[in-house]
Amino acid sequence: MGEYTAWVFTIGNEVVHGRVINTNSAFLGRKLVLLGYEVLGNISLIDDVDLISKFLRYVLPDSKVIITTGGLGPTYDDRTSEALANALGLQLELNSEALEMVKRKYESLGLPLTKERVKMAILPKGAKPIPNPVGTAPGIHLEIDGKVIIALPGVPKEMEVMFEGYVEPLLKSIGPKIFFAEREFEVRNLPESSAAEVVNKLLRKYPNVYVKTQPKGTELGKPVLTVYVCVSSKSKEEAESIIDSLVKDLKEGFIGSGGIINH
């Protein structure tokens, strides 16, 4: 595993039990890859503090970045802050900056500060609260031994705004200086197992590329494959030049095996 490994966590029974489709992990996985991080996996867990702590501790040694979504709200089952504190051996404390954010939000709505609302400002000691311009619960930003741990709310709109406004610039500033190129095209008339022969041969020629073929049903009775290719490199020009050459070789190989290129 490299220097810039990342893990994504999704917290919540509703995701694990399939009542909500997990779009947060796709959003974050994509963003992290484009920032040059090596995303190893996404772990979705039920709202169980011990289980969440256990998995955070398990991946921590192999992580530069961990991002969690979910479990920051006011309800009894929102326990991500507690799990982070457990996993990292930190005390929980009322964070005055976070409390200020929560207070201002409810004051503007003309609502009092109840126990449930104050709970959203109880963060692991040393955490920086991340402003939530859309909802109420602040995010959590921790840095420990050169590792960055971020907790964001589970509501996609809040998570996305907070990621793009606060987390993305942070990860860009500490991330690798790499460039990334990708292409996608379709091949008709070629079973995936025939495409695999072509891909296997070319992977020997191109060591640092990723090729994924994906069956996409049939068109007029013939199989259709989506071919996704990506390359990362220390220079933008190199990434683009490798990918153009790879895509050319792939298309030639597929055509040679009876495939028809769609676009």
Place this chain on the structure above:
Amino acid sequence: MGEYTAWVFTIGNEVVHGRVINTNSAFLGRKLVLLGYEVLGNISLIDDVDLISKFLRYVLPDSKVIITTGGLGPTYDDRTSEALANALGLQLELNSEALEMVKRKYESLGLPLTKERVKMAILPKGAKPIPNPVGTAPGIHLEIDGKVIIALPGVPKEMEVMFEGYVEPLLKSIGPKIFFAEREFEVRNLPESSAAEVVNKLLRKYPNVYVKTQPKGTELGKPVLTVYVCVSSKSKEEAESIIDSLVKDLKEGFIGSGGIINH
């Protein structure tokens, strides 16, 4: 953790890196919950044999059932069979029953058996292949020390048909005899943090229920919450009676705090 714990794995860079939204884990999570299993989490991992093996071994002691999707196809990066063998300390071997399935499929298409196609019949020793009526790669069924480990393809249509035709009846026959009741309704005009006070009080009265409130945007400027409730019990009548009583108490509590019940 109970006797009937389950884990779901999703294998594939395309899921972890967000090029594909993970609907398989939602499908399986939902199905397993309805069969009475306690699903603890869903782990999505890149196509890395060591990483997959490591996480399979990590959850195995706490699992009655593990279901993986993805990584069974003909391409170089399809390595779930190998990861299962590693994790469970089993040899890989050409499974004659699986080879027969793969062979018949390609014969019917008039295609030869290449190395890439034969690969799909190389399974951990002792595995039973699961027929794939839609695609080509057979699934994998292993039973070890009373635990059931199932690997299914990642293409949703194949996975769903194989789950419903083979896996679901198997898990029903060895699963808990429990019954499950659920309800969902909407509340307007009530911030989630106000709903949380009502829920917290009622959870003391009802120990074996699960209540999830989820912000669903606003309607005419007022917040709308979706409230999901579920109860499991050893009798169908008991589950239904508990849930009816809980929903009644919740609605009364929400109305008492200024909420308006939508339906």
